[in-house]
Amino acid sequence: MAAQKPVQLASEFNNQPCSISIVNSITGNSKFLSEQDNAGLFRQIERLNMQRIAHDLHLWTLAEYYKLQRIPRGLRSHLRPTMFMEDANFKNRWEAILNKCSFDIMLLIMDRLQQETPVIMLKVEEAERKIRATVSAEQFQAAQSKLDESLRHFRLKLESRKRGKFLRDETDYTESRVYRWTPRERQQGWNQRNPEQGLTYRGGTRTEHRIEQEQANASVSSSPRSFLYGSQDSLGSIRSNGEGEAGNIVKKKQPYRRRKMRW
Numbered sequence: 001m002a003a004q005k006p007v008q009l010a011s012e013f014n015n016q017p018c019s020i021s022i023v024n025s026i027t028g029n030s031k032f033l034s035e036q037d038n039a040g041l042f043r044q045i046e047r048l049n050m051q052r053i054a055h056d057l058h059l060w061t062l063a064e065y066y067k068l069q070r071i072p073r074g075l076r077s078h079l080r081p082t083m084f085m086e087d088a089n090f091k092n093r094w095e096a097i098l099n100k101c102s103f104d105i106m107l108l109i110m111d112r113l114q115q116e117t118p119v120i121m122l123k124v125e126e127a128e129r130k131i132r133a134t135v136s137a138e139q140f141q142a143a144q145s146k147l148d149e150s151l152r153h154f155r156l157k158l159e160s161r162k163r164g165k166f167l168r169d170e171t172d173y174t175e176s177r178v179y180r181w182t183p184r185e186r187q188q189g190w191n192q193r194n195p196e197q198g199l200t201y202r203g204g205t206r207t208e209h210r211i212e213q214e215q216a217n218a219s220v221s222s223s224p225r226s227f228l229y230g231s232q233d234s235l236g237s238i239r240s241n242g243e244g245e246a247g248n249i250v251k252k253k254q255p256y257r258r259r260k261m262r263w
Contacts, residue, residue, distance in 0.1 A: 038135060041127045042143055046150060048127070052120045053155050057227070059113045061162050062106050064228055070173055071102040072165065080181040095179065159227045166228045 065072055077098040084090040132140055172178050 038131050041131050042147065045124055045127045045131075046147055048120050048124045049147070049151050050154055052117060052124070053151065054158060055113050055117060055120070057155075057158055057162055059110055061166065061228060062110050064166075065169075066103065066106055066110075069103075070169060071099060071106070071178070072169055073172070075102045075105055076178065077101060080179070098179075163228055 062072075079098060081091060081094050131143075135143075
């Protein structure tokens with residue numbers, strides 16, 4: 001019976017001449033490892049531009065809220081008085097303190113957003129410079145056109161969501177439903193269904209489907225604040241891709257749940 005060949009252990013390759021011999025015997029080109037990933041750079045540019053758009057819209061929205069002396073639901077304090085509820089002066093002072101806190105937070109966010117925008121733009125310019133150095137002008141323009149279209153859709157959807165929240169919060173103020181511990185809210189409740197207006201959310205009665213229909217078939221406004229009041233660019237182009245009957249987005253209505261702010 002022939003003797004078995006002993007298994008070569010990894011430790012046997014630790015000597016330098018053997019290691020060099022193995023590595024040098026391998027042929028091929030590894031330059032692909034150091035090639036610039038232009039597709040990855042374009043994805044980075046897209047993410048940065050989405051962040052810039054989100055920051056711009058959030059900044060303009062908060063500025064409009066502040067001018068109107070309104071507070072978005074997501075920045076309202078949930079602290080409520082547990083005593084002296086019959087004292088109107090006490091409750092008014094309590095609410096004024098909460099409002100002051102929320103308005104200060106809004107100013108803090110706006111100040112930080114203004115500082116972040118130039119940083120994002122520098123990152124975008126650096127990524128674009130790297131891409132332009134390795135591709136032709138025609139290739140860059142073709143990729144840029146696709147990127148612009150993607151960003152346009154992103155902006156329209158984000159404007160629609162922010163406009164819906166703005167109208168919802170406007171209803172909170174016109175119907176005195178800013179804080180749920182007010183007498184009106186204790187009497188009417190926050191989660192009742194109105195048979196004429198559909199699903200009722202906490203602090204508002206306007207449904208998402210109704211808001212979307214009111215905002216369809218219009219044009220995007222170039223004014224920083226006007227997108228909150230006007231309607232958006234024909235969302236039909238976005239919704240016509242088989243999303244529900246007749247191009248409408250069909251969404252299952254869900255009750256309002258508190259969640260982290262998205263912008």
